[in-house]
Amino acid sequence: MTVRQLTLPELVGVCGQLDVGLVGLWREPVQEYGVEATAKLVRDAGLTVTTLCRGGFLTATDPAERARALADNRRAVDEAATLGTDVLVLVSGGLPAGSKDLHGARERIADALAELGPYAERHGVKLAIEPLHPMYAADRCVVSTLTQALDLAERFPAHQVGVTVDTYHIWWDDRAPEQIARAGAQGRIHTFQLADWTTPLPEGVLNGRGQIGDGSIDMRAWQSCVEAAGYTGPIEVELFNDGLWARDGREVLAETAERFVRHTL
């Protein structure tokens, strides 16, 4: 998504030129290109898919909507397995229209995970609950902290349900380091993502994830914390940013790779 202006074949080509060997994919472009075709494309290029984003949106109260969400998440698991990644990132969903019940919404996520966890396990996929910044609590994700994400994940085996650690969402939280340790001790850090915090936030606050190094987040400190917790997996850079999307995708990917090297250990 950092370079969504590139088609999948372009992305794969640029990754090859820049010596980037791992890539996180989003469902929409994969579905558009075809899941099997994407799997072949990345496999032929020797690229490894780190994660698939995203399943989730599990907070509906309406039974039909809920059934559709569960079916869609099972499809997302299938897609992840086809792409050869063992991690499906989950964005849990916001409050249903008119609801003010955050606790109830969080419990419905747990109910859904009880159904999806075993299904994912059978397909060799782990679910990674991503706590989103509290500014998304109403309309996108009622799971706002690593503490909440782990409280949910701990009801299930770690090889079924873990968490996504994303600097953009947790950097303000002085409790996050101890929660990263908690997640690591349980083997529940299923992926680690970077984005920087830049202000002012744009309207709707969706596409303001800053390029690494442009903002307020100490990337090395968070990387140290995650690695001290035992995480040895890939580190993803995930930027939604209208400014970056308006530029040449190859240039943005090169810049991102350079920033990654400069601001990580």
Added chain:
Amino acid sequence: MTVRQLTLPELVGVCGQLDVGLVGLWREPVQEYGVEATAKLVRDAGLTVTTLCRGGFLTATDPAERARALADNRRAVDEAATLGTDVLVLVSGGLPAGSKDLHGARERIADALAELGPYAERHGVKLAIEPLHPMYAADRCVVSTLTQALDLAERFPAHQVGVTVDTYHIWWDDRAPEQIARAGAQGRIHTFQLADWTTPLPEGVLNGRGQIGDGSIDMRAWQSCVEAAGYTGPIEVELFNDGLWARDGREVLAETAERFVRHTL
């Protein structure tokens, strides 16, 4: 600030018409009208000033900037005392330019409170640290949760330093109810403010505080929580909202009073 389109004399007049007997004031319009003149205006009208907003911005590292901030906060204490309110709300300040050190910034607030707390006490004023929503952590307030605010406040006597509980900033936080109980047990809830959470957030996320009842926050639940913690003080409605500011101020105040009655206990 909810009706900043009104001059202070207009505000006082409309409060009288609507039978509103308490009002929270902001420093800028008070300074413009004159502190003594404002004190006389509200006193003559029989209005009680609940709080003065706001001091704070105590995170600077530059010594001269820091000295200016402390002097300004002493002035804010003086203004509060002159207006006859015993509560000065503090917005702590964001990260200095280029800094990524949230912990250091929070410690500088503690250092400043050690100087300001005794000064405020001598003037009969209590400081109320306001945790702001984590979306303001970089540019406005490094104190993002009630837990953090109380961790700071507890270093000082409760009659010097307490907290502001504002629904807009804490509604997403499942740890907030226990922290309200903690604050109440210590006599540190120095004011309680309402605003609703509406989306999409506007650019810059400053002026999106929703009218009571328009958003995702269960006002009665938070009011119950604060009152169960022993709080018996006034409840303020503080809305920064471009839409409300564009309307007739008297109409907005009447609407706000009606919403308050409808959505509180």
